[in-house]
Amino acid sequence: MIAKLTSSERQNALVLAVIVALAGAAMAILGRSDVLGVHGLIVMIFAGVVIYLIMASFYEPEPTEDREASYYDDPIKAGIVLAMVWAVFGMFMGVWVAAQLAWPDLAFDGAWSSFGRLRPTHTTGVIFGFGGNALIATSFHVVQRTSRARLAGQVSPWFVLLGFNLFCVLAVSGYLLGVTQSKEYAEAEWYADLWLVIVWVTYFILYIATIARRKEPHIYVANWYFMAFILVVAILHIVNNLALPVSWGHAKSYTIWPGVQDAMVQWWYGHNAVAFFLTAGFLGMLYYYLPVRAQRPIFSYRLSILSFWGITFFYMWAGSHHLHYTALPHWVQTLGMTFSVMLLVPSWASAGNALLTLNGAWHRVRDDATLRFMMAAAVFYGLSTFEGSFMAIRPVNALSHYTDWTVGHVHAGALGWVALITFGSLYTLVPVLWKRERMYSAALIEVHFWLAIAGTLIYVFAMWNSGIIQGLMWRTYTEEGALAYSFVDSLVAMYPYYIARAFGGLLFLIGAVVACYNIWMTVRAVPAAAPRATDIPATTVAVPGE
Amino acid sequence: MAEIERDPVTDRETTGHEWNGIKELDTPVPRGVLMFLIVTHIWAIAWWFLVPAWPLGTTYTRGLLGVDQRTTVEAQVAEGQQQRSAWTTKLETEPYDEILADESLMRTVRDTGRQLFGDNCAACHGRDGKGSKNYPDLTDDDWLWGGGPEMIEQTMRVGINTAHPESRIGQMPAFGRDDMLDRDQVRNVAAYVYSLSHSDYSTADNIDRIDAGREVFLTTCAACHGEDGAGNREVGAPNLTDGHWLYGGDLDTIIATVHGGRQGHMPTWEKRLSNADIRTLALYVHDLGTEQP
Amino acid sequence: MSDTVHRKLERSAIGFVIAIIAAASVGGIVEIAPLFTIDETVEQAPDMRVYTPLELAGRNIYVREGCYACHSQMIRTLRDEVERYGPFSLAVESQYDRPMLWGSKRTGPDLARIGGKYSDFWHVAHLNNPRDVVPESNMPAYAWLARTPLKTDDLSDHLAAQRALGVPYTDEMIENAARDAYGQATPDTDYAAGVTERYGEATQVSAFDGVTTKVTEMDALVAYLQVLGRLTDAAYRETAAAEEAPASQE
Ligand code: HEM
Ligand code: HEM
Ligand SMILES: [Ca+2]
């Protein structure tokens, strides 16, 4: 991990880790009568492990080679491993909460294991743990390759990666302990939020500094998306999480935003977490790994421009579609609805751009499950954005809101788009990073592909059915003009779908486990390829101009 | 850096850039996309003119249609009331016995009562009205306060043991805990009460206890439950002889009841449900109770 | 290739960053800032009261347990919701809510007007094991709440933090927070009087979990559930809905 650091860099890393450990100690002391104290201990343990790792090879020989002549891939490798660990954890939690809705006794009478506490460990585990690590890892890879420059820092990539994972650990352990702000997709408490600001600003600086060193005059589209992802998530995160802790010794805080304003801020954040975390970042991935794997040029540069700016501008207006018919004023809802529909154009433009890029490579899609992952991801991306724009229309939302239809939409995006594009990208990236000729087993990729597709379809169809049935039952009137069903009637109708969904999710989880095995065996077993002479940073400065 | 090339598959030019092997074609934005963009924009602008949309400092554009979600829903609710008035007027104005005789109106009551019962009463009395421990069965035609629709309506309006000024008060005192009876007396009277519904309990072994309990019952309990233990609907005292139990009819539970007392709480519905809803439910519950054999 | 505007932008990392910030800021500013400047966004409700310390503690338990993951507290302006749950929710009803708990999923029913609908006794039984009273339910059991004593010693800090953010708690309320929490759950003690004095006659003082000797998390959560929808009558006054406010407590 630190073999490539000079001794002064090792010292810096050590100092950083010690500072974090001291911060943990401060939390443990200040919060001794509160769960904050437990989190202080977790921070100390985390920092302790890092200190141990640094110390273990502190006096090893320093790197001799010219580091600038190679890409910095170690943090990327660690990021991929972490992403897969979180994938299995997060999806296991998903299967567990899904099963709890069908068989509520699966909470085993524990406080920590009840649905309300496990659910955010699932969403945080998959979005931030799995998605976030995959984004950090691939963005580090993409920015170096498309800039032909090594990352602009030696310690900072590790700081970003490990710091981010510390945030995830604090968030997830917090929910189990009962520490939460309840803000969807931002449940972590104030101190974890503050820590993430530090990590994220470092990420941004590192990213921009690397781009600034690029040997290409133009910034590639993938980096536009990664920059938008990093930048906008920072803005969203800070504004949404402004809060006043009860005291320095309390884990609990109260958000500064009251009632209706809080609702708008939360969904401005929540919707754009979808937009810039789950969409922009992964479009960055798609823009690199899909053309590489298909060996085709991007279908249209100009369409890329239209989609990028359309997505960046329109998405930010759409958050209020989560609040249709609520106490949020009608005018904001109208803006949310109209911008969501306009948003469909750039969304489909990106999906179309991806699919048209495959023109001339359809035979590869047929034969190569890795590329098929990415193709299917683009299709699901198109589907879920269409569905999203449709659900954003007020009368449609009147039916879909509060029901499983939303959950179906979420997972069409999350499983079909986010997870599939990630798996496709990782299958492309892993052999490159570990300098292998190919993945350990193409057959296992094929198996994974079909497990993932079957799981997604079962999940999504189950939730469409249950959501629409639920929504219709709530609003069905008898001929006499009275409501036809009670709430519990609709609940009873949900059980078969809850069972089906848990099964679909289980298939998807098994697929992820298969991927872990395949990646592991690739790293361990497949013979190394001859080093690729071309996979090194450019040393000559690019010619300014075209 | 690469030079501008021509892609053999699509016959398009590339932009002339290359990033680690990735190139881009210079394909113009397809006309369909532009059309789509225009159409969605026109659609959006139309909405902005028609309904509340844009903020203007301290106010916002109201839209040409002059609608707002609140006025819209109020109109819809009023319309629903209007639609229902076809039968709710009758329901609210006619006396219960006439309604009970009106087959078609009673069908409506059964139809609509099911949802009202399910959303308001089922939490305690069960979806089928059969109740559960601590919550009375409403289908067994055994009533604390009376099963006529008027009585049920009254029970629903004021509730039982609530803060409503006219609440029905059904208090089973805590004879044991409040030291009105000693331990043995409690056990004896419980044995007696148990024997009322279990004739086989009066064996030679128990007969002394039961007799002693009978004494206590007549002096202490009869005031509410009646000398024969058949209950009194004036004070909501249940019939203790019929084998229907609210809190449980085993000896231990009866002892617990006499020792600690009981004050079941039935909420008031006067302010939560409309007059028509209450009358619908009164009939529905009455129907549940009398339908049974 | 002609040097278009975008071609230039693509060559400047800083320029690109600024352009992204500019494009991404507009929507949020236009939609959020006016919510503070347009007065009618939050209705007037002079009768609105603040949460008592016990209710606030209960609210925090509701947050902690993630009840919002299954329950909304937002009756939408739709006929079926108004007819099932009561008058649609107003912005003012959550004006002291930090965070708001409107929710986004109804695995269980809406709770915006659950206050007073059921007895304390029912809530306790239901939270201990929902399937005891509603056999069809898939809600988790929260049996440990009744076993866990409520932490009251820091309630003053909670109220003070809320006041710093603009919730009108008085000095007296802050000072007496722990006592009032205890008093609200122990009707027969001297502490109970202070609660009605400070938070109004309509405040429900009750042995929520049926045990008067100690104050548990169950007390707090039930106290919170019983006040939902009853902090103000505004929703009943402002709308044409026929219902009246369930103002008086059971
Ligand atoms: C193994 C596969 C998965 C299963 C079984 C699963 C299951 C679930 C369940 C049961 C819920 C709660 C739904 C409810 O409250 O009714 C949920 C919510 C959610 N899941 Fe998953 N999930 C899986 C994978 C994923 C992945 C890979 C992602 C993201 C990358 C994801 C993102 C989410 C999100 C964002 C929500 C919250 C939805 C909302 O609040 O509307 N899930 N999931
Ligand atoms: C054009 C693009 C999209 C639009 C307009 C859109 C719109 C919507 C709408 C209307 C809802 C339902 C809100 C509600 O009724 O509560 C929703 C929920 C959601 N969408 Fe999308 N969606 C889009 C794309 C996506 C994509 C690609 C994902 C990727 C995973 C995604 C993830 C989610 C999530 C996680 C939620 C649940 C939020 C919650 O917790 O309630 N959406 N979206
Ligand atoms: Ca947070």
Ligand SMILES: [Ca+2]
């Ligand atoms: Ca949600």
Ligand SMILES: [Cu+2]
């Ligand atoms: Cu959204």
